[in-house]
Amino acid sequence: MLKLYFAPGACSFVPHVALEVIKAATGADFETTLVKFHKGEHTTPEYLAMNPNGQVPVLLVDGKPLTQIVAICEYLDRNYPQAALLPTDPWARSQALSMLAWMNNSVHPTFTHIFRPEKFAAGDAAMAELKRFNTIQFAQHLERIQGHITHANPYLFGDKISFADIYTVVFWRWGGIAGIDPDTLPGYKAYVDKLALLPAVAAAIERERIVLHMFKKA
Numbered sequence: 001m002l003k004l005y006f007a008p009g010a011c012s013f014v015p016h017v018a019l020e021v022i023k024a025a026t027g028a029d030f031e032t033t034l035v036k037f038h039k040g041e042h043t044t045p046e047y048l049a050m051n052p053n054g055q056v057p058v059l060l061v062d063g064k065p066l067t068q069i070v071a072i073c074e075y076l077d078r079n080y081p082q083a084a085l086l087p088t089d090p091w092a093r094s095q096a097l098s099m100l101a102w103m104n105n106s107v108h109p110t111f112t113h114i115f116r117p118e119k120f121a122a123g124d125a126a127m128a129e130l131k132r133f134n135t136i137q138f139a140q141h142l143e144r145i146q147g148h149i150t151h152a153n154p155y156l157f158g159d160k161i162s163f164a165d166i167y168t169v170v171f172w173r174w175g176g177i178a179g180i181d182p183d184t185l186p187g188y189k190a191y192v193d194k195l196a197l198l199p200a201v202a203a204a205i206e207r208e209r210i211v212l213h214m215f216k217k218a
């Protein structure tokens, strides 16, 4: 049995949508548990025993915890190849994993510096500078993703949605929170709107009760 620990709008959205895709392709069902950050549910001894980093996602596989998005995605693809969440051709598969790894180790932490600057520096001035600097970096990352989207046919790695596609949705939402004007990224916006119509993506959005367009004009 699979059980996903997630927080609404967090990076756990990637395995969340993947589990919906797997369910549609194979019938394999899964459970979810919402982790309430504001109640510190990710810092309890029980939670830290599953993930010492105190983060989502955690995927419980028959009661055993698996952490880190790249590892979770790799596990899900190997165990449910029918869902085709990664290409089967070795080179194409490695390219898709390469983009997923870049998203996880570069794009994602850039936003963490904007959203949780207190994790990286003390003092208002230092935190304000972290936010300013990383917002510029994050906007550049989104532009680079928009460049990849230009070649999507119809998805980033062919005719099936892959993990990197799902991550683009998460980053789009975070871009709005960071104050990045969606009008500067029309191709990206159209892609996210297209993905949001897919039943697996729509189901995860509904379960997490999130909206994707978070930008508010100042």
Ligand SMILES: N[C@@H](CCC(=O)N[C@@H](CS)C(=O)NCC(=O)O)C(=O)O
Binding pocket: 010, 011, 012, 037, 042, 054, 055, 056, 057, 067, 068, 069, 070, 104
């Ligand atoms: N590298 C980790 C990143 C996980 C991560 O950053 N999770 C965030 C949400 S997007 C989290 O749980 N933050 C809570 C905290 O760190 O306090 C992974 O791939 O799982």
